[in-house]
Amino acid sequence: MSAVRDDVAADGVTRVRVGAMSEQGMDDRDIRATISRLVEEEHRLRKGKVDDAERRKLTEIEEHLDQAWDLLRQRQALRDAAGDPSEANERPTGEVEGYLQ
DSSP: OOOOOOEOOOTTEEEEEEOOOTTTTHHHHHHHHHHHHHHHHHHHHSSSSHHHHHHHHHHHHHHHHHHHHHHHHHHHHHHTTTTGGGGGOOOOHHHHHOOOO
């Protein structure tokens, strides 16, 4: 995954790129803000007619959301076990996609 940051595309739409959240020293608030931006982008895409390119973007957003939520859960589990939440790491998309909610 690439770095977490907002990119403004040529069409003026802000797109969130997620990745290396744990390597960037993001805290829970930063991760939640990223999740909020991803959800906003997801809702924006779902409002209209979805073409193939937008469908691919939606899939990517859903994968990134799963990874971000998983990272938050890992950080909380470490805190609950008197561990260091900064030791949590993002798991590969294929791994978190297979989890049951």
